[in-house]
Amino acid sequence: MDNIFSQTDQNQKSIGWILLILIGYELAAVFAFNILGLMLLLPFYDFDLQTVMSMLGNPVAYFDAKIPMLVVLGVSAIGTFILTPAWVIQKYAKIELKKFITIPESYFKMALITIALVISFAVVNTVIIEWNKALQLPAFLSEFESYAQEQELKLAVLTEFLTDFESIGHFILCLLVIAVIPAIGEEFLFRGVLQNILRTAVKNPHIAIWISALIFSIFHNQFYGLVPRMLLGAIFGYLYYWSGSLLLSMLGHFINNGLTLILIFLFQKGLISFDLLGDELNFDAYIILIFFIFTFCLLFIMRKFFFVNEQNLAKSL
Secondary structure (H helix, E strand, O other), X not given: OOOHHHHOOOOHHHHHHHHHHHHHHHHHHHHHHHHHHHHHHXXXXXXXXXXXXXXXXXXXHOOOOHHHHHHHHHHHHHHHHXXXXXXXXXXXXOOOHHHHOOOOOOHHHHXXXXXXXXXXXXXXXXXXXXXXXXXXXXXXXXXXXHHHHHHHHHHHHHXXXXXXOOOHHHHHHHHHHHHHHHHHHHHHHHHHHHHHHHHHHHOOHHHHHHHHHHHHHHHOOOXXXXXXXXXXXXHHHHHHHHHOOHHHHHHHHHHHHHHHHHHHHHHHOOOOOOOOOOOOOOOOHHHHHHHHHXXXXXXXXXXXXXXXXXXXXXXXX
16 A cells, blocks of 8 residues: 555655654643543532542542543543544644545455454464463563553453443443544554554555554553554554555454453353453464464455555556
8 A cells, every 4th residue: 555644745854743743742632631531520520629539540449430430531542542643644744534544445355354353363362462461571670570560450450340331331331432432543543643654754664564563552551461462553554554544454453342342241241151351361272273374364365455456456557
């Protein structure tokens, strides 16, 4: 696919400025939209700012904090991942948003392959997840290791708290905040904007894909999930690079997050016996090998399909 930024009059120097502007706006957005989310919480707690701040510091201590916390997370994600980068690329790069969401050829077939790819890779990724969890750092990094383990525990507790579904409405809100908004917003920011900027800067799509995938993973502040999330981000990056549209990477991102929530919901309703939050995922080696080969084949099919189509289009011009 062509780089969206190469279709503008942006040169190497201006791309650097756009990247700096994007970083500046993103840092401001994190602060501004968290403040906005905090303001939206005040009516939930009779405009008691002290109670709201206490709840944000330790939400699991408040039985009624699930919906307010999801509201804060949703507002912050929309502002940080969607509104802010959209403003930057339209104002400073002069790029229309519709260029990011064109419909690829044979989209329905490619969408089915994307769904199968994400599910297949999820099985393969269990090995990497367990390896990353068991990773032990050198002694001189002991302070960072303690910090990372503490953050991991906090995230696990918060995730279990927020996904203790009290109603269908609660589940739908979780699906919106944890699956739909991140699928749209994170793919737009990290793949659509950042990956294209890096590709223009380094002149190599593969380096751009892997750097943006690494930044995507680091942004989640989860060291013990760094490698598996980076690999997933790279897959999304290649889906975007091959297809020229964010629709497939957004779909893949949604399936990855949404399927997790659906499995948690089904367990809580007693429809399945596997507890995704409590049980360890252990597959036999031959099953992992089968899914690894299947994942590789699906990636090859996707790449070949879009490259052949691009070559045919070039010949017809």
